[in-house]
Amino acid sequence: MSELLVIVAVSWLAGLTAWIGGLLARVEGTANTTAKREFVHAMTAFGGGILLAAVAFALVPEGLSALGPWAAMAAMCVGGGAFCAVDIYLGRTGGSRAQFVALLTDFVPEALSMGAVFATSPRLGYMLAAFIGLQNLPEGFNAYREIAVGAGRRRKASRILFGVSLLGPLCAVGGYLLLRDSHLVTAALMSFAAGGILYLMFQDIAPASRMRGHWTPPLGAVLGFVAGMLSQALIGP
Numbered sequence: 001m002s003e004l005l006v007i008v009a010v011s012w013l014a015g016l017t018a019w020i021g022g023l024l025a026r027v028e029g030t031a032n033t034t035a036k037r038e039f040v041h042a043m044t045a046f047g048g049g050i051l052l053a054a055v056a057f058a059l060v061p062e063g064l065s066a067l068g069p070w071a072a073m074a075a076m077c078v079g080g081g082a083f084c085a086v087d088i089y090l091g092r093t094g095g096s097r098a099q100f101v102a103l104l105t106d107f108v109p110e111a112l113s114m115g116a117v118f119a120t121s122p123r124l125g126y127m128l129a130a131f132i133g134l135q136n137l138p139e140g141f142n143a144y145r146e147i148a149v150g151a152g153r154r155r156k157a158s159r160i161l162f163g164v165s166l167l168g169p170l171c172a173v174g175g176y177l178l179l180r181d182s183h184l185v186t187a188a189l190m191s192f193a194a195g196g197i198l199y200l201m202f203q204d205i206a207p208a209s210r211m212r213g214h215w216t217p218p219l220g221a222v223l224g225f226v227a228g229m230l231s232q233a234l235i236g237p
Contacts, residue, residue, distance in 0.1 A: 007118050007125070007176055008169045011111055014132040015168030018103055021140025022161040026154055040142065047138035048201050050227060051106065054131040055194045058124070059110075062117075063191030066183055072191045079195030087203060100146055102200045103139040104164065107132065109193035111168050115175030116186040130234075132168070134227055140164075 063072040083105060090101060110132050118125035140161050147157035179186050 003118065003122075004173065004176065007115055007172050010126065010129045011114060011132075011168035011172035012165060014114075014129045015107065015111070015136060015165035016162075017133045018107075018136035018140030018143070019158070019161040019165050021137040021142075022144030022158055025141045025144040026148070026158060040145070043138040043141050046227075047102075047135055047142070050131065050135035050138070051102075051197050051201055053227070054110070054128075054135065055197055058128055058131060059113075059190040059194035059197075062113075062124070063187045063194065066187030067191065071188070075188045075191035076195030076198070079192035079197075080199040081195075082192070083196035083199045084203075087199075100143040100160075102204060103136060103143050104167075106193060106197050106200065107136065107164065108167060108171055109189050109196070111171035112175035112179065113186055113190045113193065115172030115177075116179035116182070116189075118172075118176055119180035120183070 060072070060076075063075060067075065086101065086105065110128060114125050114128040114132065117128065144157045144161060147160060148154045175186070179189070
């Protein structure tokens, strides 16, 4: 199988986990009990832990290695500011899709980076794909619950998440064809994504994982970070 076909397959599978997460949310039909709410909050925290692992083990190290500390920090600040601007815009226009925005805005730059690094470091590409797939599962679960509020929106939510999965191959192939020889641009993009992810974690994901009067849901963040560590240990250099 050619390298390009491998990138298409791996990136689509990484994106498809968002649809699978939405499918799990759709078929899950238990009553809205305290235990269920704890589970949903834990899923949110798990996604945050995975995102933190992606920042710590993939995005920031690559940015520092290629750009140096000052340029990497600058790119992270630009990324955080850009994601903040998107959040402000959504807030002023009445948007309330924190999990879906988190899914979309970290998936696109990570998929671009994944395709770009495959040419020079397939192991890093596979590691990024693993991070993307793991983080998309809980984000898809929670995004489905946000989108599917109201009658007749369940199919729409599933279609949206399946459509998001197709962005994986598009972005990864674009990164492979356009950025594979632009190591500095790729590193800047990864640092940009790291800054944006950190903003989203503390603005939307971390507060949403907390449940008043319950202390176990944030443990999902620990499990998510451990899952990221496992991915790094199995696939990373």
